[in-house]
Amino acid sequence: MAKKMRILILDEIEAKPGMAAQVRDAYRSDYIPAAKARGMKLEAQWQSPPAMDIAELPTTLFYLWSVKGEAGWWKQRLSRKADGSDEREDKLAFWQGLAPLIEGRKRRMLTDQPGED
Amino acid sequence: MFVSLRILTLPTDRIGTRETLMVGLRAAANRLPGVVENLVTRVYHEATINSGHIVWRMVHESEAAANAAMLDPAWRGAVLPLIGDAEVTGVGYRMTRKAPSPGGTKIWRGLLFSCFAHADPALVHELEERTLLLAKYVPEIRAWGLNRAAWSEGRKPIHYVWEQEYDDIAGLTGPYMETPVHWGLVDAYFDADCPEFIVDPHLVQVVATISEPVIR
Numbered sequence: 001m002a003k004k005m006r007i008l009i010l011d012e013i014e015a016k017p018g019m020a021a022q023v024r025d026a027y028r029s030d031y032i033p034a035a036k037a038r039g040m041k042l043e044a045q046w047q048s049p050p051a052m053d054i055a056e057l058p059t060t061l062f063y064l065w066s067v068k069g070e071a072g073w074w075k076q077r078l079s080r081k082a083d084g085s086d087e088r089e090d091k092l093a094f095w096q097g098l099a100p101l102i103e104g105r106k107r108r109m110l111t112d113q114p115g116e117d
Numbered sequence: 118m119f120v121s122l123r124i125l126t127l128p129t130d131r132i133g134t135r136e137t138l139m140v141g142l143r144a145a146a147n148r149l150p151g152v153v154e155n156l157v158t159r160v161y162h163e164a165t166i167n168s169g170h171i172v173w174r175m176v177h178e179s180e181a182a183a184n185a186a187m188l189d190p191a192w193r194g195a196v197l198p199l200i201g202d203a204e205v206t207g208v209g210y211r212m213t214r215k216a217p218s219p220g221g222t223k224i225w226r227g228l229l230f231s232c233f234a235h236a237d238p239a240l241v242h243e244l245e246e247r248t249l250l251l252a253k254y255v256p257e258i259r260a261w262g263l264n265r266a267a268w269s270e271g272r273k274p275i276h277y278v279w280e281q282e283y284d285d286i287a288g289l290t291g292p293y294m295e296t297p298v299h300w301g302l303v304d305a306y307f308d309a310d311c312p313e314f315i316v317d318p319h320l321v322q323v324v325a326t327i328s329e330p331v332i333r
Contacts, residue, residue, distance in 0.1 A: 007300075070295045077300070077308060088318050092309040107311045109301040 004069030008110040009040065009076075011063040014103040020047070020059035023101050027063065030094055038076040038087075040065045058103055073109075118153065118333075119180040119211050119267075122227065122278065124160070124323055125203040126169030135159060135170055138199055145195035146175060151182030154333075158325045161224070164290055166322035169206065172227075174331065180267060183209055206271035206321055210264040210278050216252065218260035218330030222282035225331045226289055229321040230307075231276040236315035244306040244315065247298075248279060254298045257288030260332040273319045282332055289324070 015023040032042060046062040053059045067073045079087045095105075127135060139157050146155040154176035160168045177183040186192060208229060232241050245263065252261040260282040269275035283289050293299065305311035309318075 070300060073300050074294065077304065077310075086318060088309040092314070095309070095312075105312050107305070109297070111297070111301075 004072070005111060007067050007069065007073050008043070009065040009067065009073075010106075010108045010110055011061075011065070012106040012108070013061045013063075013098070014105065015059045015061060016101060016103055017058055018053075018055050019101040020053040020061065023059075023061060023098060026094075026098055026101075027061070030097075032063075034087075034090070034094075035065065035076070038079040039072055040067055040076050119177045119183050119209065120264075120278075121175045121177065121183050121186075121207065121209045122229075123173040123200075123205050123207040124169045124229075124321060125171040125173060125200060125205060127171070127203050131202055132170060139171060141199050142171070142173060142196070145191065145199060146173070148191040148195055149175075149186040149189055150191075151178045151186055152176070153178060156325075156327075156331060158327075161286070161324035161326060163286055164226070164322070164324050166320050167206075168321060168323040169204070171203075172323055172325045176333075180209065180211065204271070206275075208266045208269040208275040208278055210266050212262055212264055212332075214249075214264055215262035215280075215332055216260055218282050218332050220330055222259050222284055222330065223326060223328075224283040224286050224289060224324060225327045226281050226283070226322070226324045228279040229275045229277070229323070230279070231274045231317045231319075232315045233317060240306065240313055240315050243313070244303075245277075247303045247306075250298050251293070251296070251303060252281075255288075255292050255296050257283055257292045259283060259288075260330065262332050273317065275321070280332055282327070282330065286324070 013023060036042070042063065043066050044064040048060045049057060067076055081087050081090070139159065143155065143157045146152060146157065152175050156172065156174040158172050160170055160172055177186065248263055252258050258281045262278070262280040264278050266275050266278065305313040307316045308314055
């Protein structure tokens with residue numbers, strides 16, 4: 001049986017100057033628990049500038065997630081709430097709530113490079 | 118050539134009449150002027166979203182012919198009495214961007230979707246270009262069309278019709294869903310977790326078995 005491809009999901013969120021703590025708190029309290037419930041595994045959290053927020057500068061927060069194979073990816077993507085309804089509205093509400101605090105964001109899908117074990 | 122595609126959703130107490138309705142609709146549509154092809158078939162039982170019960174896809178000589186068909190006495194006298202109780206999701210489009218079927222395909226799939234009114238036109242263009250990458254990189258897609266709607270009718274507007282033909286349903290449920298082009302590049306426009314999200318979540322995905330090519 002073929003080994004499942006490890007798919008990584010990288011969120012890159014640029015918090016406005018002075019807003020990094022609020023963004024970090026919102027992501028930790030609202031997004032991370034919901035994402036874990038969708039089968040996503042949080043692999044790492046990074047930031048730049050390193051180690052500390054600089055009040056005069058934006059802070060970029062990185063959150064690296066993994067899912068197991070394409071099935072794991074679609075599981076988080078097509079997740080449903082307990083009542084069976086689409087969870088997309090909740091996801092959208094989270095990101096819209098974050099919008100006033102951030103300059104911008106990216107979400108990218110990553111894998112190992114071809115030919116790597 | 119101009120296509121009018123309609124998805125009929127029957128009231129619960131009419132579902133039992135589906136086969137009779139389809140027979141009547143085939144005959145009624147053949148009485149309409151300017152109809153080049155007429156497909157009336159049941160919606161497949163798998164891999165569908167908001168897809169109702171009957172697929173009705175007509176090819177007309179032109180957009181004007183499609184419009185004229187709806188004003189023909191046969192429309193009022195033969196078609197409307199059949200579909201009057203059904204919820205109709207319809208879209209008309211010119212087949213301008215396509216790769217015709219080589220023949221031998223067994224499954225037709227149509228994805229009907231719209232973009233938010235405030236969607237950035239640059240993102241809409243990206244969505245189109247990336248969707249076409251699926252046609253290039255998924256060999257199981259044996260024929261395809263990605264076309265903008267000229268008009269739509271029903272619960273929600275429809276802006277795009279993304280059609281494909283496959284040799285079997287596994288081509289859609291397997292390689293089409295598993296390719297990294299899909300989950301890594303195209304789906305972001307459908308995904309509320311991504312900043313590229315511009316596609317209205319109300320999708321209509323309809324699948325039907327076919328015995329001859331639909332995308333020509």
